[in-house]
Amino acid sequence: MTAVTNMALDGLVAASSVAVIGASDDPRRIGGRPVAYMRQRGFSGDILPVNPGRSTVQGLTAYESVEALPYAPDTAIVAVPAAHVPSVIDTLGKRRVRSAVVFSSGFAEVGPEGMRAQQDLLALAKSHGMRLLGPNTMGLYNERIGYYxxxxxxxxxxxxxxxxxxxxxxxxxxAAHIFTSARERRIGVPVCITTGNESDVTLGEAMQWLVQDPETDVIAVYAEGLRDAASFLAALEAAHAARKPVVLMKTGRSAVGSSAAQSHTSAIAGDDSVLNAVLAEYGVVRARSAEEFLDIAHLATRRIYPASNTLGVLSISGGAGVLISDTCEDLGLPLPEMPTSAQRQLKALIPFASVRNPVDCTAQVLNDLPVVGKFAEAIVGQGGYKSILNFFTQAGGTASVAPELLRQLSQVQERYPDRLFAMSVIGSSECTDRYEAAGITVFSDPTRAVVAIEAMGKFGDAFAKPLLKTGKAHGTSPALPRATLNEAEAKRWLTDAGVKCVLEEVAVDTESAVAAAERMGYPVVLKILSPDIAHKSEIGGVLLNIEDSDDVRAGVDLLIERAASFAPGAHIDGVLVARQVNDAMECIVGVHRDPLFGPVLMFGLGGILVEVMTDVVLHRCPVDYPTAVEMVRSIRGIPLLEGARGKPPRDIDALASTLVQLSSLAVAVGPNLQSIELNPVLVLARGEGAFAADALVVMNSTEGRNDKN
Structure with missing residues (x-):
């Protein structure tokens, strides 16, 4: 992927001089606010207002035109009506201004005519080598340099x-809602970049600038629709390499939400399940609300990301412990029991304490706060938990308790600087600020604390393993097939690519079908073979348990009769005779080309299970063998493949190899491939293999597709 350098956007995000085109003397107007803000925040660079009707703007020398500017600034703010934006950009370009922040609306967000105007504007900017943020953007701020x-x-x-x-x-x-909420919660967010219509600078490029900024540790992203997958993925890859966590809030999951996002940002919302798979690949945590968004980002600034996370809980409330336990179970965050020796030690301190985990030291400790330190030391030191949540509710926020409680917990924290400490208390801002300053992140709600702590473990797990290098096929692919294949042709093509299929033969008449069945041995399966019959099972075009030659003859006649009745215009290529595989577990393996992220591999249990339970997992193609095994083992139905209820364990190794081969083939074929579906893949007992029993290949060159059960 092409990395975005700091220099590419420095002139926009960290400018040392800025012209304001359409500058207003009124600090309440759109063209006046940037000038007022930068003056109030002590921006040390030059502010060059352009206003043909004034000699000064807010006490600064104003210039009649862009041509009248004394020099070319790093960037320009464009706050003029849409009709005047092209001439302004052209003039700025001629003055060799390298970037512009375009506030003006009336472009792609208003429809096709606006989109054409935006495309023309971008072409004009590119002709001058200019970068555009927007149009239809609220802009950005960089509080570190007073730049607004x-x-x-x-x-x-x-x-x-x-x-x-x-x-x-x-x-x-x-974005304004988020950073205003952050300020109210006393969370520092000194840099924010909003991309608007993204005619040029993309969300991914903005993310990458933040990744490369040495003063930014956590990247918080709000997206409505991704326009440029390449820059987005490059930013995620860079963030992973830099161990900078990304928390993302993505709207448009529902059909209604997706439509709203498209009309608002002129962007493609994309397939939400595919996006989730991509985010999981890079260890991005997706927030479900603005509150959760800030909770996770704030806790991440501690820069403690525990891989294989576990949680130890110290509480003065048994009820809160149960609530925390329920949340941990919902999220899959381990809550291991305290060691037996540690439990005995804590029972000796408070006999009526609950000491398994959560550890309920009861309100008794408020009479003897040094005991809190002993409990905390046992939990952290002997329990060995990666993360620790302390629940002290309003008691932990009172003047009589908070100072000594903080001292006790801080002493333990100082001895274990690699552990993640969080606190659930209710108190004044001055009190909670003292906990925060000591490195103990405060949450009023313990369930919110658990959600954020679990997210830190996801970051840690992601940072602990290298990224799979996707995008290149392993080996070579066979020649591209024509757009419409029957099932036999599809399987031959797949077999040439290394995908194992069930033994079968094409029969053009009844006697050749009998001969094929005799060669492979009974029982066999008979299928009508036609590129024009997409779903054979729906017309009775598949016959199982064919036991002898008489059954073959009767079966062929029946298939031809049903095809003629239900699909009279279909071209019939014959009958497919396949060895019947019994005692196999049915799975589904497929590839679909996502418009943003390219070919995406799908795996799940086959048959009715995939339709009813949707127990499937996705990953961008290609995958390597360890990733394929991880995919197989991540589905809820994995016990069925491992040998549940006395059944033999299935050949997961062979199944994973099928995933690897199919994903590699999808990348090698390129954009002409729309989808491949193997359903079912018959997985035999361990060591006996996995074989595609049916195949559907869809190419993009036409709408045709091969035969499919």
Whole structure:
């Protein structure tokens, strides 16, 4: 992937000089707010207002035109009506201004005519070598240097706080909601980039700037629809390499939400299940709400990401312990029991304490706070938990308890700097700030704390393993097939690519069908063979348990009769005679080309299970063997493949090899391939193999497809 360098966007995000085209003397107007904000925040660079009707703007020398500017600034803010934007960009380009933040709306977000105007604007900017943020963007801010090329009203109520979180957002209004909420929660978000229509600078490029910024540790992303998968994936890859966690909030999951996102951002929302698979591949955590978004980002600034995470809980409430346990179970966060020796030790301190985990030391400890330190030491030191959650509710926020409680917990934390400490207390901002300053992140709600702690483990697990290098096929692929294949042709093509299929022969008449069945041995399966019959089973075009030659003859006649009745115009290539495989587990393996992320591999249990339970897993192609095994073992139905209820364990190794071969083939074939589906893949006992019993191949060159059960 092509990396985005800091220099590519530095002129936009960290400018040392800025022109404001359409600058207003009124600090409340769109063209006046950037000037006012930068003056208030002490921007040390030059601010060059352009306003033909004024000699000064907000006390600064104003210039009649772009041509009148004393020099070419790093960037320009464009705050003029849409009709005037092209001439402004052209003039800026001629002055060799290398970037512009275009506030103006009236482009792709308003429809086809606006899209054409936006495309023309981009072509004009490219002709000058300019980068555009927007149009229809709220802009950005960089509080570290007092730089505010934005018109957001949120700064009337306060300024962003210092911190290590950076926001990249397609929506300006929602970004304002997030950083205003962060400020109210005293969470530092000093940099935010909103991309608007993304005519040029993409969400992925904004993310990459934040990844490469040494003062940003956590990347918080809001997306409505991804326009450029390549820059997005490059940013995720760079974040993984830099061990910088990405928390993402993506709207448009529902049909209604997806439609709204498209109309608002002129972007393709994409397949949400595919996006989730891609995010999981890179260890990105997806937040479900704005509150959760900030919870996770805030805790991530501790920069403690425990792989194979476990949680130890110290509580003064048994009820809270149960609530925390339920949340852990829902999320799959392990809550191991305390060692027996540690339980005895804690029982000696408070005989009526519950000491398994969660550890309920009861309110008794409030009478003797040093006991808290002993409990915490046992939990962390002997329990060995990667993360620790302390629940002390309002008691932990009172003046009589908080100072000594903090001292006791801090002493333990200092001895175990690699552990993640969180606290659930309710208290004044001054009190919770003291916990935060000591490195103990505070949550008022313990369930929110558990969600954030579980997310830190996901980051840790992702950082602990290298990324699979996707995008290149392993080996070579056979020649591309024509668009419409019957089942036999599809399987021959797949076999040439290394995908194992059930033994079968094509018979053009009754006697050749009998001869084929005799050669492979009974029982056999008979299928009508036609490129024009997409779903054979729906017309009775598949016959099982054919036991002898008489059954073959009767079966061939029946298949031809049914085809003539239910699909009279279909071209019949004959009958497929296949060896019947009994005592096999049915699975489904497929590839579908996603419009954003390319070929995506799918695996699940076959037959009715895939339709009713949708117990499937996805991964971008290609996958290597360990990833394929991980995919197989990640489905809920894995006990059926491992040998549940006395059945023999299945050949997971052979099944994983099928996934590897099919995913590699999909990449090698390229964009002409729309989909491949093997359903079912018959998985035999361990060591006996896995074989595709049916195959569907769909090419993009036409709408035709091969025969399919």
């Amino acid at each position: 090329p934005t018109f957001s009203t949120s700064f009337e109520s306060g300024w962003p706080l210092a911190g290590r979180i950076g926001i990249a957002s397609q929506s300006g209004a929602f």
